[in-house]
Amino acid sequence: MRRIILSTESGADLPGDLAEKYNVQVVPMHIIMDGNDYLDGHLPVQDIYDYYERTKKIPSTTSTNAHEYQEFFNRIREEYPDCIIVHVGYTSKASSSFQNAVIAAEEFEDIYLIDALNVTGGLAAIVMYAANVLEKEPDIEAEQLVERIETIVPKSRLAFIPGSLEFLKAGGRVSNMASLIGTLLKIKPCIELKDGKLMSTKKYRGKMSGATEKLLRDYLKEFNIDREQLYFIYSVGLDEKIKERMDEVAKENGFQNIRWIQAGGMISTHSGPGGFGVAGLEK
The missing domain is CATH 3.40.50.10170 (Rossmann fold)
Incomplete structure (x- = not known):
């Protein structure tokens, strides 16, 4: 064989x-970054955020x-x-x-x-x-x-909340006005994969701690996710208390195998620090 x-x-x-x-x-x-080509997975994600802080530009x-x-x-x-x-x-x-x-x-x-x-x-x-x-x-x-x-x-379901509207704005992914309104109202967009495309769906208002819990509860209500395995995605900077609460909610909903995945350079470049996501397979 x-x-x-x-x-x-x-x-x-x-x-x-x-x-x-x-x-x-x-x-x-x-x-x-700055005309230099770095292999994803070999570049610390923090370097991406540091580059943005210095230049107010995001890498491509x-x-x-x-x-x-x-x-x-x-x-x-x-x-x-x-x-x-x-x-x-x-x-x-x-x-x-x-x-x-x-x-x-x-x-x-x-x-x-x-x-x-x-x-x-x-x-x-x-x-x-x-x-x-x-x-x-x-x-x-x-x-x-x-x-x-x-x-x-088609049974793999992903939803996430970017950590920074400012990061999205810098990458031209939302308009200046949309970013400003989002910041003032503390609106956090939910991004989902629909037929392979990244699309903004729901919007959550308030602190990240509340938004992440609402996202997870909505996700589990909308999709009949196999309880064998759940994946949480985070970008550098997500509050540890949020991680602990997400674990609690997942276990309350019957998940025993929960795996945290750190977003690498590709996703972090688009979502900014402190983002949160959830992924799993529908039954």
Whole structure:
């Protein structure tokens, strides 16, 4: 039986210990600051925030290019000869990274590409689903695994509250007026993945502590999330008391396995410090 190797992008924010445990190969995306190109996952997120404080500019982000994917797939094949690669990619609706993987894969055989239509914890949830299937069924055929992953893709639900409207404004993602009104009224937008696109849905008014709890309760009311696993996403700067309260609410709702994921460079560049999100798979 040929070995199946899972891969994904750094935009999944898959914790290093999980990537190591399940041998998930991760290809970095890019953060650009002052004309310098940094590999996502190799740049401390705090450096991004420090850069913004100094310059009032946010870094730009770029996808993994086709050549990098070729090198990435080649490296996997060199390390695991005759393996089958199943790549679960960052949503194609928000990045060209997946399309670049498609271009690179034309040079190889036995590579399956799945557009997760998700990012950060929502993407990580799909990757971890695949990893758990492989762990329980190591002899599963690649086609069967791919079919099961594709079935779970539309069931991955992600919602998050950015930590900074000012950060969004600096990146041109909200108008100056919308940012000003949001600041004055203490409005915090909820961002969700809809058909692979990042969309502003609900709005919460008040302190972050209250907004995060409302978000989580709304999320659990709207989606019938599998109680086996829940993922919380945070960006550097989120209050520890908020984390503790989110754990309490999750346990009150029947979740025993709760995993916190730190947002990496890709998401932090767009959401700012102190953000919070939740991801899981619907039953």
